[in-house]
Amino acid sequence: xxxxxxxxxxxxxxxxxxxxxxxxxxxxxxxxxxxxxxxxxxxxxxxxxxxxxxxxxxxxxxxxxxxxxxxxxxxxxxxxxxxxxxxxxxxxxxxxxxxxxxxxxxxxxxxxxxxx
Amino acid sequence: xxxxxxxxxxxxxxxxxxxxxxxxxxxxxxxxxxxxxxxxxxxxxxxxxxxxxxxxxxxxxxxxxxxxxxxxxxxxxxxxxxxxxxxxxxxxxxxxxxxxxxxxxxxxxxxxx
Numbered sequence: 001x002x003x004x005x006x007x008x009x010x011x012x013x014x015x016x017x018x019x020x021x022x023x024x025x026x027x028x029x030x031x032x033x034x035x036x037x038x039x040x041x042x043x044x045x046x047x048x049x050x051x052x053x054x055x056x057x058x059x060x061x062x063x064x065x066x067x068x069x070x071x072x073x074x075x076x077x078x079x080x081x082x083x084x085x086x087x088x089x090x091x092x093x094x095x096x097x098x099x100x101x102x103x104x105x106x107x108x109x110x111x112x113x114x115x116x
Numbered sequence: 117x118x119x120x121x122x123x124x125x126x127x128x129x130x131x132x133x134x135x136x137x138x139x140x141x142x143x144x145x146x147x148x149x150x151x152x153x154x155x156x157x158x159x160x161x162x163x164x165x166x167x168x169x170x171x172x173x174x175x176x177x178x179x180x181x182x183x184x185x186x187x188x189x190x191x192x193x194x195x196x197x198x199x200x201x202x203x204x205x206x207x208x209x210x211x212x213x214x215x216x217x218x219x220x221x222x223x224x225x226x227x228x229x
Contacts, residue, residue, distance in 0.1 A: 032214050032215060034217060036220075038157075041222070041223075042222050042223075043120070043206055043208075043220035043221050043222045043223055044159075044206070044208075044220040045220070046217040046218070046219065049215070049217055051214075051215040088157060090159065094214050095161070095172070096214070102164070102172070102214055103149060103151075103161030103164055103172055103174075104151075104159075104161065104218060105161075106158070106159040106160075108156070108157070108158055109157050109158075109159075
């Protein structure tokens with residue numbers, strides 16, 4: 001069975017500093033990886049995905065993520081954090097049982113807190 | 117303009133009641149999902165439908181019954197509500213390829229008294 005691990009419950013970063021939110025995965029076969037962000041009382045918003053190709057993928061709001069096959073990691077990064085980036089971040093891997101109707105297997109989420 | 121909309125946003129009810137949550141998407145997607153987010157924010161897939169056909173049915177009690185009248189709608193009916201059903205339920209949709217992201221509604225917060 002596939003799984004996603006987000007080892008940090010919370011990450012604290014000063015505004016203007018670079019940030020990293022960690023994610024490792026376990027799948028059989030090629031992974032389809034996603035990052036989502038959740039603001040309070042809202043649904044999840046898609047940030048970026050890795051399917052194939054360049055290991056560094058760029059997404060919304062200045063976020064990027066680095067895919068590392070040997071370390072089975074897909075860490076989320078941003079060069080300069082904003083207070084408005086404070087939210088709950090989820091890493092997810094696409095299930096591979098239902099064809100195009102696969103669900104997502106999520107990590108437990110990481111609270112990102114950007115301090116002014 | 118809301119892409120995936122759920123109603124109601126909040127649902128407070130008593131144990132033993134039956135309730136429904138509605139979901140509609142205007143993105144033209146062919147696949148829709150229900151997820152449950154528990155009090156610790158953990159998210160788990162419940163169901164997925166593709167072109168009105170049930171594709172994934174995770175280990176969910178029979179009291180939960182999804183219904184998809186057409187591609188744009190996926191409703192969730194819950195019978196005999198229990199305390200443990202308290203959670204936030206999210207509807208999502210996507211175009212039916214694995215590389216396509218899922219678009220989520222804002223959730224329905226279900227509280228069982």
